[in-house]
Amino acid sequence: MDGPILEVTQVTKRFGGVTAVNHCSLSLTPGRIYGLIGPNGSGKTTLFNCVTGLAAPDAGLIRFKGERIDHLPPYLIARRGIGRTFQVIRVFPELTALENLLVVSRGDGEAARRRAMELLTFVKLDRLHREYAGNLSYGQQKLLEFVRVLVREPELILLDEPAAGVNRTLLNDLLAAIRDLRAQGRTILIVEHDMKVIMGLSEQIFVLDYGEKIAEGPPEVIQADARVIEAYFGRG
Numbered sequence: 001m002d003g004p005i006l007e008v009t010q011v012t013k014r015f016g017g018v019t020a021v022n023h024c025s026l027s028l029t030p031g032r033i034y035g036l037i038g039p040n041g042s043g044k045t046t047l048f049n050c051v052t053g054l055a056a057p058d059a060g061l062i063r064f065k066g067e068r069i070d071h072l073p074p075y076l077i078a079r080r081g082i083g084r085t086f087q088v089i090r091v092f093p094e095l096t097a098l099e100n101l102l103v104v105s106r107g108d109g110e111a112a113r114r115r116a117m118e119l120l121t122f123v124k125l126d127r128l129h130r131e132y133a134g135n136l137s138y139g140q141q142k143l144l145e146f147v148r149v150l151v152r153e154p155e156l157i158l159l160d161e162p163a164a165g166v167n168r169t170l171l172n173d174l175l176a177a178i179r180d181l182r183a184q185g186r187t188i189l190i191v192e193h194d195m196k197v198i199m200g201l202s203e204q205i206f207v208l209d210y211g212e213k214i215a216e217g218p219p220e221v222i223q224a225d226a227r228v229i230e231a232y233f234g235r236g
């Protein structure tokens with residue numbers, strides 16, 4: 001495919017008097033890892049909600065593979081090939097790890113089961129496939145949520161703070177899995193507060209502040225950007 005896989009153009013989203021996302025534009029080239037950072041409340045999750053159809057933008061356009069997706073319902077956007085995780089875990093605690101993947105599979109039967117087991121193996125949860133998700137550690141539940149997004153083979157994957165609260169060992173499994181997805185040609189947009197994680201993983205970073213994109217560039221440029229430093233450290 002030529003051209004961007006995702007194009008967000010001048011998107012604005014307001015909640016009453018709060019402008020959560022303000023004339024924000026981003027363009028993602030297929031097969032890369034992008035970071036989306038910004039202080040708490042800067043609009044990162046709202047932007048994800050706009051892209052995935054959970055929030056309707058008040059202004060602006062969103063295109064996926066060249067086609068408008070703004071104002072499509074979430075299930076149609078998911079079907080076109082965009083998957084996401086949520087900042088707050090949404091696994092089903094009363095289902096097993098394996099069942100959590102099977103409930104979002106298109107088919108059932110042996111092929112779906114095999115694919116689900118492959119995904120659990122991908123994040124080293126295969127030995128726990130019969131365990132109730134509610135009995136897994138917080139980090140394991142986050143990994144489970146992450147692979148659940150992969151069941152439908154999305155081309156674009158939005159990850160909302162996937163590393164938050166995940167211990168170092170599981171974090172390394174997660175980072176390896178994300179890099180592997182990139183090697184498969186998927187595009188990843190990741191929101192993460194851990195600067196080491198985001199700087200080490202992203203090829204390009206977008207920075208939001210009060211809903212506006214204030215900077216964009218490779219990690220080394222972002223780390224040295226005066227407006228970014230001000231947004232993070234300059235407010236007492």
Ligand SMILES: Nc1ncnc2c1ncn2[C@@H]1O[C@H](COP(=O)(O)OP(=O)(O)O)[C@@H](O)[C@H]1O
Nearest residue numbers: 015018020038039040041042043044045046047
């Ligand atoms: N559903 C909502 N209703 C009202 N205000 C909201 C809603 N969602 C987000 N906001 C507000 O929009 C702003 C951006 O929030 P959010 O997108 O969650 O930021 P981030 O993910 O960067 O922390 C915040 O001021 C937040 O309080």
Ligand SMILES: [Mg+2]
Nearest residue numbers: 044045046087
């Ligand atoms: Mg958020």
